[in-house]
Amino acid sequence: MKNFFEYNWQVRDEWLNWCDQLTTEELLKERIGGAGGILYTLFHIIDVEYSWLRGIQNKEDVVFEFDDYKTLVKVKALSNTLRYEIVEFLKSHLDDGQDGFVTVPWDEGEYTKNEILHHIIAHEIHHIGQLSVWAREIELTPVSANFIGRKLNSVHF
Amino acid sequence: MKNFFEYNWQVRDEWLNWCDQLTTEELLKERIGGAGGILYTLFHIIDVEYSWLRGIQNKEDVVFEFDDYKTLVKVKALSNTLRYEIVEFLKSHLDDGQDGFVTVPWDEGEYTKNEILHHIIAHEIHHIGQLSVWAREIELTPVSANFIGRKLNSVHF
Numbered sequence: 108m109k110n111f112f113e114y115n116w117q118v119r120d121e122w123l124n125w126c127d128q129l130t131t132e133e134l135l136k137e138r139i140g141g142a143g144g145i146l147y148t149l150f151h152i153i154d155v156e157y158s159w160l161r162g163i164q165n166k167e168d169v170v171f172e173f174d175d176y177k178t179l180v181k182v183k184a185l186s187n188t189l190r191y192e193i194v195e196f197l198k199s200h201l202d203d204g205q206d207g208f209v210t211v212p213w214d215e216g217e218y219t220k221n222e223i224l225h226h227i228i229a230h231e232i233h234h235i236g237q238l239s240v241w242a243r244e245i246e247l248t249p250v251s252a253n254f255i256g257r258k259l260n261s262v263h264f
Numbered sequence: 265m266k267n268f269f270e271y272n273w274q275v276r277d278e279w280l281n282w283c284d285q286l287t288t289e290e291l292l293k294e295r296i297g298g299a300g301g302i303l304y305t306l307f308h309i310i311d312v313e314y315s316w317l318r319g320i321q322n323k324e325d326v327v328f329e330f331d332d333y334k335t336l337v338k339v340k341a342l343s344n345t346l347r348y349e350i351v352e353f354l355k356s357h358l359d360d361g362q363d364g365f366v367t368v369p370w371d372e373g374e375y376t377k378n379e380i381l382h383h384i385i386a387h388e389i390h391h392i393g394q395l396s397v398w399a400r401e402i403e404l405t406p407v408s409a410n411f412i413g414r415k416l417n418s419v420h421f
Contacts, residue, residue, distance in 0.1 A: 252387070
């Protein structure tokens with residue numbers, strides 16, 4: 108589980124840096140499928156990860172509005188700020204029992220922590236796949252999605 | 265790890281069934297990004313999973329040519345046939361030591377089994393994300409990528 112978080116964060120950072128070459132217009136342009144745009148997808152991944160991780164901790168959800176994060180600098184800062192808190196939590200609780208049921212305000216279901224951790228991981232990889240199609244549409248080379256061949260930065264879980 | 269394989273296989277089967285509504289032309293049409301087409305993406309996912317799983321077992325690679333699998337029926341059959349063998353292997357070896365290094369003929373690197381299992385999982389989720397963009401491009405609703413809210417079929421690992 109830990110390795111997938113490290114992978115996702117490394118790939119996300121590479122995409123955030125990849126975005127440096129895009130104009131604001133390209134970042135915000137409405138696109139077909141997925142979450143509907145490049146910068147919004149990255150914002151959405153960050154937001155969803157954080158919301159579910161607060162859900163697991165029975166903490167109140169913090170709602171972020173994309174209108175307040177419509178620049179690359181702001182999305183990068185949001186990712187970095189929230190990651191710090193997430194690492195602190197996962198470091199001490201990743202191996203805790205994951206069978207207790209969790210409910211959250213934005214979803215009617217009842218899920219185990221283990222399911223939610225899987226969901227967060229798959230959610231990010233899925234949306235990153237969509238970024239790579241949009242990258243090709245604007246004739247840019249996407250960030251590699253390979254898990255192998257990366258040196259993952261251990262986040263000291 | 266087991267849960268991600270079950271998730272990927274369930275989602276893959278849903279996509280293979282989703283493809284029933286497409287014409288051969290749509291299935292084979294060249295598209296921008298990813299592996300370049302809907303049926304080819306599904307074939308590629310199956311092929312890559314099988315190759316790496318044989319690699320882990322130090323078995324010789326079996327090369328499949330897409331030219332021999334250019335219908336949905338054939339790709340579905342390939343997925344089902346190979347899955348049977350994969351389940352049998354994972355059932356008895358998923359929890360084996362995963363630290364030994366593996367080399368394969370199609371890649372210069374040297375990877376642990378654990379890395380390869382992560383790679384297979386992320387590889388499929390990534391490409392499935394691409395299918396969902398193409399689905400919207402042809403104005404169809406993609407298969408859900410949610411991990412939560414699914415009843416995963418236990419494949420009796």
